[in-house]
Amino acid sequence: MGKSNLFINGTKGDKAIVLGNEAIARGALEAGIGYASMYPGTPASEIIAVLDKNKKNIENLYTEFSLNEHISLHGAIGASWSGIRSLCAMKNVGLNVASEPAQFLSYTGVKAGLVLAIGSDPGAPSSSNEQDDRWYSLHTYMPIMEPSNIQEAKDFTKDAFDLSEEFSFGIVLMAPSRLCHNAGALYFGDLKNRSGIKGDFKKDPENYLNLFNMAVRNHTKYLERSELLKKYLVESKFNKIINGSSSKIGFISSGVIYAHLMESLDILGVYDHKILKLGLTFPLSNELLGRFFEGLDKVVIVEEAEGFLEFQIKKIAYELGFKGEIQGKNFFKQTGELTIDDVLSGVSRFLEKPLPVFFDSAVKKDKELQDKLPQRSGTFCIGCPHRATFYSILKAVGFSNTEGKEREVVIAGDIGCYTLGLLPPYNAMDFLTCMNAGLGIGQAISIFDKNKKIIALVGDSTFYHSGIPVLLNAVQNGADILYIILDNSWTAMTGHQRTPSTQKDIDGKSSSNALNLKDLVKSLGVSYVKSLDPNSVKRFASQIKSALKEPGVKVLIAKRECILQEVRRNKILNKNITGLTETSESLYEIQKSRCVKCNECFVELACPAIILKKDAETGADYYHIDNSSCVKCGVCYEVCPNSAIRKVEFNIKKELKLETKNLN
Amino acid sequence: MKKFNTAIVGLGGQGIITMGTVMKNAALSSDLQDVSGSERRGGAQREGYVETFVKYIFYENESEMKDPRKSMHSPMIESGGADALISLEPLETLRGVRYINKNSIVIFNETPYIPITVRMGQTAYPEISFIFSELKKITNNIFSYDFDAISVENFSSLTQKNIIALGALFAKADIPIDVFVIENLLKEGKGAENNLKAFNLGLKL
Numbered sequence: 001m002g003k004s005n006l007f008i009n010g011t012k013g014d015k016a017i018v019l020g021n022e023a024i025a026r027g028a029l030e031a032g033i034g035y036a037s038m039y040p041g042t043p044a045s046e047i048i049a050v051l052d053k054n055k056k057n058i059e060n061l062y063t064e065f066s067l068n069e070h071i072s073l074h075g076a077i078g079a080s081w082s083g084i085r086s087l088c089a090m091k092n093v094g095l096n097v098a099s100e101p102a103q104f105l106s107y108t109g110v111k112a113g114l115v116l117a118i119g120s121d122p123g124a125p126s127s128s129n130e131q132d133d134r135w136y137s138l139h140t141y142m143p144i145m146e147p148s149n150i151q152e153a154k155d156f157t158k159d160a161f162d163l164s165e166e167f168s169f170g171i172v173l174m175a176p177s178r179l180c181h182n183a184g185a186l187y188f189g190d191l192k193n194r195s196g197i198k199g200d201f202k203k204d205p206e207n208y209l210n211l212f213n214m215a216v217r218n219h220t221k222y223l224e225r226s227e228l229l230k231k232y233l234v235e236s237k238f239n240k241i242i243n244g245s246s247s248k249i250g251f252i253s254s255g256v257i258y259a260h261l262m263e264s265l266d267i268l269g270v271y272d273h274k275i276l277k278l279g280l281t282f283p284l285s286n287e288l289l290g291r292f293f294e295g296l297d298k299v300v301i302v303e304e305a306e307g308f309l310e311f312q313i314k315k316i317a318y319e320l321g322f323k324g325e326i327q328g329k330n331f332f333k334q335t336g337e338l339t340i341d342d343v344l345s346g347v348s349r350f351l352e353k354p355l356p357v358f359f360d361s362a363v364k365k366d367k368e369l370q371d372k373l374p375q376r377s378g379t380f381c382i383g384c385p386h387r388a389t390f391y392s393i394l395k396a397v398g399f400s401n402t403e404g405k406e407r408e409v410v411i412a413g414d415i416g417c418y419t420l421g422l423l424p425p426y427n428a429m430d431f432l433t434c435m436n437a438g439l440g441i442g443q444a445i446s447i448f449d450k451n452k453k454i455i456a457l458v459g460d461s462t463f464y465h466s467g468i469p470v471l472l473n474a475v476q477n478g479a480d481i482l483y484i485i486l487d488n489s490w491t492a493m494t495g496h497q498r499t500p501s502t503q504k505d506i507d508g509k510s511s512s513n514a515l516n517l518k519d520l521v522k523s524l525g526v527s528y529v530k531s532l533d534p535n536s537v538k539r540f541a542s543q544i545k546s547a548l549k550e551p552g553v554k555v556l557i558a559k560r561e562c563i564l565q566e567v568r569r570n571k572i573l574n575k576n577i578t579g580l581t582e583t584s585e586s587l588y589e590i591q592k593s594r595c596v597k598c599n600e601c602f603v604e605l606a607c608p609a610i611i612l613k614k615d616a617e618t619g620a621d622y623y624h625i626d627n628s629s630c631v632k633c634g635v636c637y638e639v640c641p642n643s644a645i646r647k648v649e650f651n652i653k654k655e656l657k658l659e660t661k662n663l664n
Numbered sequence: 665m666k667k668f669n670t671a672i673v674g675l676g677g678q679g680i681i682t683m684g685t686v687m688k689n690a691a692l693s694s695d696l697q698d699v700s701g702s703e704r705r706g707g708a709q710r711e712g713y714v715e716t717f718v719k720y721i722f723y724e725n726e727s728e729m730k731d732p733r734k735s736m737h738s739p740m741i742e743s744g745g746a747d748a749l750i751s752l753e754p755l756e757t758l759r760g761v762r763y764i765n766k767n768s769i770v771i772f773n774e775t776p777y778i779p780i781t782v783r784m785g786q787t788a789y790p791e792i793s794f795i796f797s798e799l800k801k802i803t804n805n806i807f808s809y810d811f812d813a814i815s816v817e818n819f820s821s822l823t824q825k826n827i828i829a830l831g832a833l834f835a836k837a838d839i840p841i842d843v844f845v846i847e848n849l850l851k852e853g854k855g856a857e858n859n860l861k862a863f864n865l866g867l868k869l
Contacts, residue, residue, distance in 0.1 A: 016692070017692065125704060149739075179702075181703045181704070182702040184739075185688075185691070242733065259700075259738045262732075262738075263736070267742065267745075271733055339740055356744075358765045359743050361765075362761075362763070365802060366762035369798060372790075374782050374787035375787075376755070377779070381677075424780050425780055425783070603784055
């Protein structure tokens with residue numbers, strides 16, 4: 001975001017380029033929130049990260065990266081009941097974890113406004129499923145708002161707090177990754193005075209106690225409130241009917257898909273049909289739909305995933321006795337991201353209007369070409385300790401790409417940066433679903449298939465999220481499994497939020513409440529627990545081998561900080577001390593004469609800093625360490641069986657220091 | 665309404681999102697300008713395909729700006745809808761081919777980053793000549809440079825290649841945004857001196 005930090009100081013009349021997630025956070029700030037929390041998750045992370053980063057300069061704002069979504073939403077409820085407007089954010093699958101508090105929220109209602117911002121991930125570019133959380137509202141009854149662009153992301157969030165208080169519901173704000181990570185122009189509004197934000201919890205047994213008939217009474221109350229909200233939605237500013245000319249065709253859409261639809265109609269040059277833009281997609285008002293259906297005999301619903309709107313609207317159409325045709329999912333696919341291309345093609349088929357030539361030929365050309373291109377998948381950062389962990393595991397279980405050796409050992413995957421270990425060349429996961437499924441499923445397999453050795457993986461943040469009871473369960477029930485905790489001290493994948501393992505902050509300050517993971521594991525009843533540096537790959541691999549021979553639950557902690565954080569901190573600290581950033585004192589190089597291209601570093605370890613080069617004279621291929629990207633972790637040096645990798649040391653720091661002295 | 669769509673593609677960690685952010689910030693000077701465009705971020709993963717879109721919109725007048733049928737813009741560029749495609753990795757240029765049409769300008773970086781499937785010997789990396797000939801089938805406006813080499817040569821680091829490429833884009837494509845607007849933005853940002861130098865190196869290509 002812009003130079004003078006408009007995020008915290010901007011007022012009406014200011015305009016800036018803002019990320020969708022930041023727009024949501026700004027909307028919450030304009031609404032005067034005092035509480036913001038989340039368990040980090042792409043694509044939603046920046047919603048709370050931007051508030052957390054700026055909180056020193058925002059009066060009376062509490063932020064929290066909670067240990068999981070269940071705690072996070074409960075925290076928001078506690079704040080709301082204390083009279084504090086609260087924002088909770090999570091990714092789509094987070095609501096599975098938080099579904100319990102979400103289920104009770106309508107029973108109890110809110111005191112101060114509560115908004116739950118959910119980053120959904122159609123196409124799953126950063127998730128392990130593409131669930132559409134809107135379906136939850138059919139039983140949680142939480143109203144859903146769906147902004148279509150950056151401006152609405154801010155405006156809707158702000159309005160959601162008023163709506164929340166008026167109808168005593170927590171409001172779901174749905175933002176797919178296309179909106180979370182859209183950056184566009186935002187016109188700011190004014191900020192509220194924040195000096196009066198102060199908690200005051202007032203007992204409210206009528207609403208907060210749920211047992212027996214009290215629960216039934218509260219169930220009745222929220223169904224009534226939902227009916228009141230439906231009445232309000234007949235005329236609200238959130239849902240808009242754009243009248244057509246004489247056309248008997250109508251389109252219904254919401255969120256980012258509405259933006260795809262409007263642009264598609266513009267591309268096709270079609271401006272005469274009636275359009276219903278739904279800003280609030282649950283609950284839907286029968287009366288509003290009745291008004292929209294007037295004069296229409298064909299309606300198409302343009303939406304992503306399985307058809308949440310279609311499901312509701314077909315029911316309402318039946319109740320209203322609408323005789324026209326309703327189309328939807330037969331024109332727009334249910335799986336994968338619904339792109340502007342999908343919307344454009346679907347609309348063209350529905351209207352039986354040809355696609356523009358430039359579009360058609362581009363689609364054809366792309367199809368023809370894509371099969372010929374090598375696929376590219378992401379991998380670990382250069383110097384990432386997870387690469388060393390996977391290398392060690394695969395060595396210990398006898399896997400090799402180069403020698404074509406498969407592995408017998410079952411490896412249970414889990415959620416985090418290390419999930420990338422399921423991709424080539426490691427292929428080191430046999431199943432992957434949700435957080436802490438690795439040990440949960442793996443421990444049961446160990447009980448039923450005694451012939452196989454099982455390794456379950458987990459990261460520190462995921463372990464603290466909900467892994468502790470799983471480990472305790474495995475111990476209590478006699479599982480036989482090796483559990484490797486990849487402890488890199490950060491929730492790295494989502495932008496480096498702290499975990500209980502974080503010992504040193506990015507500015508070098510020691511954490512006052514860092515947890516001793518080894519002691520925690522021991523206290524759960526694990527007698528076999530060792531903590532090692534994964535970058536010592538030989539030692540680590542032999543330790544994995546020995547552990548696999550032991551019975552019961554064994555825990556190895558692969559302890560090494562995320563390399564990105566280590567490098568960043570070094571840069572900050574070195575800058576502070578000497579004003580210099582170049583402190584490299586060693587480099588690694590592959591000696592051409594000794595390298596036999598055995599592929600141990602190039603394919604098995606597969607560090608991207610090791611690249612293929614062509615000798616200018618002979619034209620022969622050779623492996624080379626690219627020093628502009630190498631971070632000097634030294635793992636390749638250790639894996640080379642031919643001592644072809646050499647460490648060259650020199651004291652560049654001292655030389656540079658002398659230079660600056662001379663300059664001064 | 666006039667539009668100018670730019671698709672920027674490449675790999676995670678190459679500075680593509682920064683390029684998009686600089687371009688978008690150049691569209692704030694008038695209310696009649698609008699800008700949209702999403703990013704595809706792959707979490708913290710490196711070396712994966714990343715793309716970002718910059719869609720400039722110029723309204724003719726206020727009534728067009730307020731027309732609900734004209735004022736809502738998708739964050740994505742449709743197939744064939746890009747006026748310019750800029751790619752920081754040769755192979756990824758071909759993955760971005762879907763966005764271009766016969767009038768598009770294409771600028772790509774010549775330094776390849778070898779995908780793991782190629783390392784493992786399962787597939788081959790396409791020759792630069794193949795990339796050229798495939799692009800030629802669509803448009804004649806193709807420019808390629810070794811932005812990695814230019815960056816290393818001038819800054820002893822790869823970090824400026826994105827801004828050099830941005831300069832090249834402004835030199836070759838007819839973008840309806842003044843060059844000095846970008847220069848002013850770079851002047852106000854972090855690393856101003858290097859960024860300005862890099863942008864001007866690109867402009868001269």
